[in-house]
Amino acid sequence: MTISRRHLLIMLPAAAVAWKYVLAGTPESAPNYRKSEHWWSMLIDIPECIGCGNCVRACQAENDVPDGFFRTWVEMYHVSDENMVNPVVISPDGGKEGFPAVAKEDEGKYFFVPKLCNHCADSPCTQVCPVGATFITPDGVVLIDQTYCLGCAYCVQACPYGCRYIHPEKKVADKCTLCYHRITKGLTTACCESCPTGARQLADLKNPNDPIHEFLKTHSVQVLKPQLATGAKVFYNALDGSVR
Amino acid sequence: MRVFKDAGHLFRFAGLFLVAFLLFLLVRGRVVPKSFGEYGHYRGNAIRDIAALPVRFAGHQACATCHADVEEVKQKGKHAGVNCEACHGPLAKHTDDPGTLTPPKLDTAALCVRCHAASAARPRNFPQIAEDHFGGVACETCHQPHSPAVDAGGAQ
Structure with missing residues (x-):
């Protein structure tokens, strides 16, 4: 197709106007939360985690998590020379009150791994629900409709990360909501808010200005159990191969 | 018509089936929440219910x-x-x-x-x-x- 001089002259002003809008970019901070504009995830920087348990306490305070149950918890790994494949993992009371001090002369390496729901894009837990009580929202958060849940616990068994439990009083499934009531109001999650070292960062994969994009490009980042192809969205920086 | 001469029991059964189906649709219409299916196979209002929970950490x-x-x-x-x-x-x-x-x-x-x-x-x-x-x-x-x-x- 050829464009005549006449048509080019007609098109030029239109192109100039369009280019102006391209340069202006999208308007800043829309007044209303739009689900279609977000795709939530979390970044966990293992070398930054000090095992203080702030996140576990904050989660329980924010979400009324019953004692002995955890929407997030911290594990301490001890990988020694004799036990590379099956490391010693402890998580006393979910790491809520911290961990016993480790003396320097102990052999092997130690590190902390905070865990929570991975808000998988292709989650096994939502696929097995027989009544449509658990689902992934259009903004990428796996939630439970507790008025619909029967408490059959299929999802508890289906989650490969052990992130679900049956609430002892409500008798329905319960899990991390990625503080959906906070992130939809422009706040960060309770665990990220209370993390003193920035080891946990809420990230929005659909937001081009989110620092996660730069981080993913410049660090060795992995998700848990990638072989299961769950589409897990909790990214771990410097994840040790022994972590299960 | 000769074909339907002895088919009365089939029509009665079909009628029964139709009544049962209409009853099913009626009950289903009553018990399934309006927002079910808004975003997928779940109650759309569940998202709004969870988003409305109170905040404890002010930020x-x-x-x-x-x-x-x-x-x-x-x-x-x-x-x-x-x-x-x-x-x-x-x-x-x-x-x-x-x-x-x-x-x-x-x-x-x-x-x-x-x-x-x-x-x-x-x-x-x-x-x-x-x-x-x-x-x-x-x-x-x-x-x-x-x-x-x-x-x-x-x-x-």
């Missing part, structure tokens, strides 16, 4: 709005990246109505060691204190928690 911005002086001290020290509620706990009630809830004073001897007690499990570059460092003296005697370096203002 760092809310603290800094009134306590700009503390924020300024904090920004100059090592604790610049630590949000207020990481130590002071969830205080949305305080930010909603500062009169109703005054945050309690924290016991630094118990609070600081949560992060800073020496342990080989912590990252090596993270500042850690040995058990004999303070000898039972409260940390704030020497270290101002908002800007903990001793030479950065020290005790308050």
Whole structure:
């Protein structure tokens, strides 16, 4: 197709106007939360985690998590020379009150791994629900409709990360909501808010200005159990191969 | 018609089936919530219900709005990246109505060691204190928690 001089002259002003809008970019901070504009995830920087348990306490305070149950918890790994494949993992009371001090002369390496729901894009837990009580929202958060849940616990068994439990009083499934009531109001999650070292960062994969994009490009980042192809969205920086 | 001569029982059965199907549609229409299927095979209002839950941690911005002086001290020290509620706990009630809830004073001897007690499990570059460092003296005697370096203002 050829464009005549006449048509080019007609098109030029239109192109100039369009280019102006391209340069202006999208308007800043829309007044209303739009689900279609977000795709939530979390970044966990293992070398930054000090095992203080702030996140576990904050989660329980924010979400009324019953004692002995955890929407997030911290594990301490001890990988020694004799036990590379099956490391010693402890998580006393979910790491809520911290961990016993480790003396320097102990052999092997130690590190902390905070865990929570991975808000998988292709989650096994939502696929097995027989009544449509658990689902992934259009903004990428796996939630439970507790008025619909029967408490059959299929999802508890289906989650490969052990992130679900049956609430002892409500008798329905319960899990991390990625503080959906906070992130939809422009706040960060309770665990990220209370993390003193920035080891946990809420990230929005659909937001081009989110620092996660730069981080993913410049660090060795992995998700848990990638072989299961769950589409897990909790990214771990410097994840040790022994972590299960 | 000869074909349907002996088919009366089939029509009766079909009629019964139709009635049952209509009854099913009626009941289904009544019991399935309106928002079911809005976004997928679940109740769309469940998202709104969860989004409407109350917030307990007010968020760092809310603290800094009134306590700009503390924020300024904090920004100059090592604790610049630590949000207020990481130590002071969830205080949305305080930010909603500062009169109703005054945050309690924290016991630094118990609070600081949560992060800073020496342990080989912590990252090596993270500042850690040995058990004999303070000898039972409260940390704030020497270290101002908002800007903990001793030479950065020290005790308050």
